[in-house]
Amino acid sequence: MKYHLELMLQRRFSKFALLVQDAAEKGILLLLATIMALIVANSKYFGCYQDILNQTFSIVYGKHAFELSVHAWINDFLMAIFFFLVGMEIKREMIEGNLASKEQRILPVICAMFGVLIPVLIYISFNYNDPVKVKGWAVPAATDIAFALGMLSLFGRNVPVSLKVFLTALAIIDDLMAVVIIALFYSNNLDLSFLLYIGFICCLIVFLAKAGLVSVPLYLALGIGMWYCFYKSGIHATIGGVVLGFLIPLYRNGNKEDSPLKDLEQGLHKLVAYVILPLFAFTNSGLNLSGLSFASMKDSIPLGIILGLFFGKQIGVFLSGLLLIKLKICRMPDRAGYLQFYGVAVLCGIGFTMSLFVGILAFEHHPKDLSLVQMGVLTGSLLCSIYSAIILQISKLRK
Secondary structure (H helix, E strand, O other): OHHHHHHHHHHHHHHHHHHHHHHHHOOHHHHHHHHHHHHHHOOOOHHHHHHHHHOEEEEEEOOEEEEEEHHHHHHHHHHHHHHHHHHHHHHHHHHHOOOOOHHHHHHHHHHHHHHHHHHHHHHHHHHOOOOOHHHHHHHHHOOOHHHHHHHHHOOHHHOOHHHHHHHHHHHHHHHHHHHHHHHHHOOOOOOHHHHHHHHHHHHHHHHHHHOOOOOHHHHHHHHHHHHHHHHHHOOOOHHHHHHHHHHOOOOEOOEOOOOHHHHHHHHHHHHHHHHHHHHHHHHHOOOOHHHOOHHHHHOHHHHHHHHHHHHHHHHHHHHHHHHHHHOOOOOOOOOOOHHHHHHHHHHOOOOHHHHHHHHHHHOOOOHHHHHHHHHHHHHHHHHHHHHHHHHHHHHHHHO
């Protein structure tokens, strides 16, 4: 009897685990976290929600203490782990993945560049005359790789693998450009001494890798030190995650059977997909609608973001890709049609977590403007999700 009960519980748990995994891969966890945040933010528990996020926690070592709010621990520390994963993914793809050769890079790189440029120009055209609002120019430039790939996976085999590869490569390049934008334009009051410490840690990690002393716990310890130095340097702390990701060796002593980078990628994927990104969505999507109205949509911030994500992304990605294909500089992804390619271009307008993250950096000291950013990002991402689903469904029916 006991054995049968254990077996039944094991099967139930396995089914639940598969359900959670499927939900994470398709972006459903992110969607649920966002919906929960919106419900809480517009209920009697909104004050409690804010109090928890503003609660501070300290790490004390000797006479020194390092203190951050719950909100800051999530946005600055946990998101650094996400960017660490992004850094490793970019490195792996550039060495032996979808970005390893010049031919593989051209289409996603050019599409990503115009997919950033056009939304930025649209946003600036609405906000160029306001020195505060124009700071959000990079908000519509980002693509949420988790949500976009999750949406695409809903169509299963009806979407060719080549398009999934293209979207993955484009989103990774998009993330890289977002990282560069954050480092160059959303950093301030640089502290030279901490920049020197960062340089020393980087050199130490490179030396350890060259010497064959590849120890994941040691790298992670050095990574925490690097994160702290980035935090104190004036460059946003999450950039430390990307830098560390680039420094992790792909293989140990050239042995292709032993990959510290792939092991770390695999180990962190579930933590990021199941915990960090849903937690980030929950803590940053809590838009209180009491002070907003439909008229708020006419404000230049949400208008610039919505139009940038919805029109800017699809125009930039699709038209640049179409031009490259028509000029025979690149080929259309295998077994893909123009309508499917267009649907994927629309998917790139799902900015969500990355756009919210950039918005927080841009309007950290302007809570009212940040609420408008949240409104714009959520609306623009939702429109892109619905429209891309319609386009991909039409392409499916035409087959």
